[in-house]
Amino acid sequence: xxxxxxxxxxxxxxxxxxxxxxxxxxxxxxxxxxxxxxxxxxxxxxxxxxxxxxxxxxxxxxxxxxxxxxxxxxxxxxxxxxxxxxxxxxxxxxxxxxxxxxxxxxxxxxxxxxxxxxxxxxxxxxxxxxxxxxxxxxxxxxxxxxxxxxxxxxxxxxxxxxxxxxxxxxxxxxxxxxxxxxxxxxxxxxxxxxxxxxxxxxxxxxxxxxxxxxxxxxxxxxxxxxxxxxxxxxxxxxxxxxxxxxxxxxxxxxxxxxxxxxxxxxxxxxxxxxxxxxxxxxxxxxxxxxxxxxxxxxxxxxxxxxxxxxxxxxxxxxxxxxxxxxxxxxxxxxxxxxxxxxxxxxxxxxxxxxxxxxxxxxxxxxxxxxxxxxxxxxxxxxxxxxxxxxxxxx
Numbered sequence: 001x002x003x004x005x006x007x008x009x010x011x012x013x014x015x016x017x018x019x020x021x022x023x024x025x026x027x028x029x030x031x032x033x034x035x036x037x038x039x040x041x042x043x044x045x046x047x048x049x050x051x052x053x054x055x056x057x058x059x060x061x062x063x064x065x066x067x068x069x070x071x072x073x074x075x076x077x078x079x080x081x082x083x084x085x086x087x088x089x090x091x092x093x094x095x096x097x098x099x100x101x102x103x104x105x106x107x108x109x110x111x112x113x114x115x116x117x118x119x120x121x122x123x124x125x126x127x128x129x130x131x132x133x134x135x136x137x138x139x140x141x142x143x144x145x146x147x148x149x150x151x152x153x154x155x156x157x158x159x160x161x162x163x164x165x166x167x168x169x170x171x172x173x174x175x176x177x178x179x180x181x182x183x184x185x186x187x188x189x190x191x192x193x194x195x196x197x198x199x200x201x202x203x204x205x206x207x208x209x210x211x212x213x214x215x216x217x218x219x220x221x222x223x224x225x226x227x228x229x230x231x232x233x234x235x236x237x238x239x240x241x242x243x244x245x246x247x248x249x250x251x252x253x254x255x256x257x258x259x260x261x262x263x264x265x266x267x268x269x270x271x272x273x274x275x276x277x278x279x280x281x282x283x284x285x286x287x288x289x290x291x292x293x294x295x296x297x298x299x300x301x302x303x304x305x306x307x308x309x310x311x312x313x314x315x316x317x318x319x320x321x322x323x324x325x326x327x328x329x330x331x332x333x334x335x336x337x338x339x340x341x342x343x344x345x346x347x348x349x350x351x352x353x354x355x356x357x358x359x360x361x362x363x364x365x366x367x368x369x370x371x372x373x374x375x376x377x378x379x380x381x382x383x384x385x386x387x388x389x390x391x392x393x394x
Contacts, residue, residue, distance in 0.1 A: 003030055005017070005022060005027055005030070006030060006031070006034060006164060007164055008167065009167055010072060010075045010167045010168045011071075013027075013074070013075055013167055014070070014071065014072055014073045014074060014075050014115065017073055017074035017075075018064075018067045018068065018070075018073050018074075023056075023060045024056040024057075024059045024060050024073070024074035024117065025053065025056040025057050025060055027056075027074060027076075028052060028053060028056040028076060028117060028119070031076045031119060031165070031166065032048070032052075032119070034164070034165055035048070035119070035120070035165045038163050038165055039165065041141065042140065042141045042143055042159050042163055043123060043137070043138050043139065043140045043141060043156070043159075044078070044122055044123060044140060044155075044156045044157075044159040044160040044163065044165065045078065045120045045121070045122055045123070045156065045160065045165075046081055046091060046120075046121050046122060046123045046137070046156065047088060047089070047091075047120055047121050048119060048120035049085065049087075049088060049118050049119055049120050049121075050087075051087060051118075052076075052117055052118060052119050052120075055112070055117050055118070056074070056117050059073065059074055059115060059117070067115075070114055070115030071114050071115065072111065072114040072115045072116040073115035074115060074116075074117060075115065075116050075117065075167060075168065076116070076117050076119045076166045076167070077111055077116045077117065077118055077119065077166060077168050077169060077170065078118075078119060078120055078121070078122050078156070078157055078160045078161075078165070078166045078168075078169035078170070079108060079118055079120070079121050079122065079157075079169070079170050080121065080122050080124055080153075080154050080156065080157050080169070080170055080171045080172050081093055081121050081122060081123065081124045081156070082124060082128060082172050083105045083107060083108055083121075083170060083172070084101035084103065084104055084105040084108065085101060085104060085105075085108055085118055085121060086100075086101055086102065086103050086104045086108075087100050087101070088100055088101060088121060089101070091121075092124070092126065092127055092128075092259060092263075093123070093124040093125050093126040093127060093128065093135055093153075094126045094127065094135075094263070094268065094269055094270070094273070095136065095268050096263040096264060096265045096266055096267070096268040096269050097263055097264050097265075098264045098265065099264055107170060107197055108170075111170070119166060121156075122154070122155075122156025122157045122159075122160055122169060122171075123135070123137070123140050123155065123156035124152065124153045124154065124155065124156060124172075125152050125153050125155075125327070125328060126269065126270050126272070126273050126328065127255075127256055127259045127260075127273055127276075128152070128153035128172060128174060128177055129153070129256065129272060129273070129276065129332075129335055129339075130152055130153060130327055130335050130338065130339045131151055131152045131153065131175070131176060131177065131180045131181075131317075131339050131342040131343055132149050132151065132152045132153075132155065132324070132325055132327060132338070132339075132342075133149070133150060133151070133152040133153065133154075133155025133156060133181070134324070134325070134326060134327060134328050135270070135328045136270075136328060136329075139324050139326070140152075140155045140156050140159055141159070141324070142159070142162075142184060142185060142321060142324075143159055143162050143163045143185065144162060144185055144186045144369055145184065145185075145321045145367070145368050145369065147323060147324065148184070148320075148321035148322060148323060148324065148368065149184065149321055149322055149323065149324045149325065150162075150181050150184055150185050150321075151180040151181030151182075151183065151184040151185065151317075151321065151342070152177060152180065152181055153171075153172070153174075153177040153181075154169075154171025154172060154173070154177045154178050154181050154189075155181045157169035157170060157171040157178075157181070158171070158178075158181030158182055158184075158185040158187060158189065159181075159185060161185075161187050162185040162186060162187050171189070173189075173191040173346075173350065174255075174347075174350055175343045175346060175347035175350050176316070176317075176342065176343045176345075176346025176347055176350070178190065178191050178358070179191055179316050179346050179356060179357070179358035179373060180316060180317055180342055180343070180346060180358075182316075182358040182371070183316035183317055183358045183360075183369065183370075183371035183373075184317070184321040184369055184371075185369065186360045186363075186369035186371075187360065188357065188358065188359055188360065188388065188392060189357065189358040190355070190356075190357045190358075190381075190384075190385065190388075191349065191350070191355065191356045191357070192355050192381050193353060193354065193355045193378050193379050193380070193381055194350075194353030194354075194378075195353070196355070196379075196381060212315045212318040212319075212345075213318060213319055213320060215320065215364045215365070215370060216315045216317070216318060216319065216320065216370065217315065219315070219361040219362065219370040219371065219372055220313050220314065220315055220361075220372050222361055222362070222372075223313050223359070223361055223372040223374075223391050224236065224313055226390070226391060226394045227313075227387070227390070227391075230390070235309070239305065239312065239314075246291070246294075247290075247291040247292075247294040247295055247298075247351070248291075248347070248351070250283055250287055250288055250290075250291035251288070251291050251292070251295070252276070253276050253277075253279040253280035253283060254280045254283055254288050255280070256273060256276040256277050256280055257276075257277045257280030257281055258280075260273060260277040270328055270329065271329060271330075271331050271332075272327070272328070272330065272331050272332040272334075272335045273332075275331055275332035275333075276332045279332075295351045295352075298348075298351055298352055299351070299352040299353055299378075302348075302349075302352040302354060303377065303378065306354075306376065306377035306378075306380075310376070310377075310380075310383065311374050311375060311376050311380075311383065311384060311387050312374075312375040312376075313372055313373070313374060313375075314345050314372070314373045314375065315345050315371075315372065315373065316345060316346060316358045316371045316372065316373045317341075317342050317343075317344075317345060317346070317371075318341060318344055318345065319341060319342070320364055320366070320368045320369075320370075321368055321369065322342075325338055345373060346373070349375055353378060354375055354376060354377065354378060355375070355376050355378075355379075355380060355381040355384045356373055356374065356375040356376075356384070357373070357374050357384050357385065357388040358371050358372075358373055359371060359372050359373075359374060359388045359391045359392050360392065361391065372391065374387050374388050374391070
């Protein structure tokens with residue numbers, strides 16, 4: 001019975017485990033068996049949680065009435081390496097941290113309180129510096145587009161879901177780091193309104209206007225046509241905003257510096273991180289305050305946009321998934337240069353703080369995943385998810 005549960009979504013799985021006959025502990029064994037079978041080819045997981053079995057057994061001892069109060073009862077989840085899980089090292093994608101976290105991060109604590117079982121942590125590039133997922137340990141592999149990048153920086157979490165090793169995983173999105181790997185792995189990925197979910201202190205990324213490839217643009221047109229056929233008023237046009245490369249660069253480099261200064265052994269970080277931290281150390285606090293104010297002004301501009309629009313449809317990335325690059329040992333300029341095109345439609349909404357979700361929209365002629373991004377006003381997360389669900393079901 002437990003094997004038949006492996007392909008259920010989180011809601012259906014929680015319902016099945018609440019009422020048996022499979023136990024949470026038995027299902028966890030099946031999940032770990034699937035990870036053992038699939039992960040060596042995909043490198044989604046960086047470490048497994050040795051306390052998961054204990055947590056599963058504790059859930060099995062819950063009486064029926066308590067189980068009904070837990071929306072994620074028994075659901076296995078994977079956590080990106082940037083978030084603290086008590087007892088596990090928060091590596092941030094680097095080998096420079098060695099001490100385990102004393103307590104769970106807020107998002108992990110809330111998942112546990114909802115009945116989820118944390119099975120392990122997933123790979124990310126060092127400090128989430130790129131929309132690709134590689135490091136000295138190797139490169140996470142795209143299960144739906146072999147030889148292509150799964151995206152990043154939450155590439156491990158996306159691959160864990162795309163391979164159905166877990167039904168849901170937590171990433172972190174400072175510039176597209178959930179939406180990009182979701183798009184390139186053919187799954188749904190949500191960046192909520194800023195402040196709706198507790199986040200780790202990673203920097204925002206910058207905006208650079210890039211023209212989307214024809215098949216990418218066609219996927220957005222397809223999504224618009226679906227909504228138009230439902231009777232929604234669809235307006236095609238160009239949204240103009242003020243690019244903020246300097247505000248991004250200031251926040252990015254100071255963010256990397258903050259991460260480096262908290263490491264157990266900063267001498268073990270990658271070359272690109274050393275270079276980025278050195279730039280961050282040269283930026284005075286007054287300039288950082290200016291960059292944050294500039295981002296706030298841009299957020300106000302975007303708020304005015306959503307006084308006349310309910311949602312905005314854009315590409316997630318301007319390109320299809322590219323071949324897997326090797327960036328971890330090439331330095332900051334190479335990493336930043338390779339990253340810029342991939343984040344050109346996503347990072348703006350991190351600076352503005354709007355909710356945005358990546359939704360699969362079929363395949364290209366080569367069989368590569370296509371996706372569309374649905375963006376809403378601050379606090380309009382439910383509306384964004386309703387539109388995303390309609391497109392996903394089309």
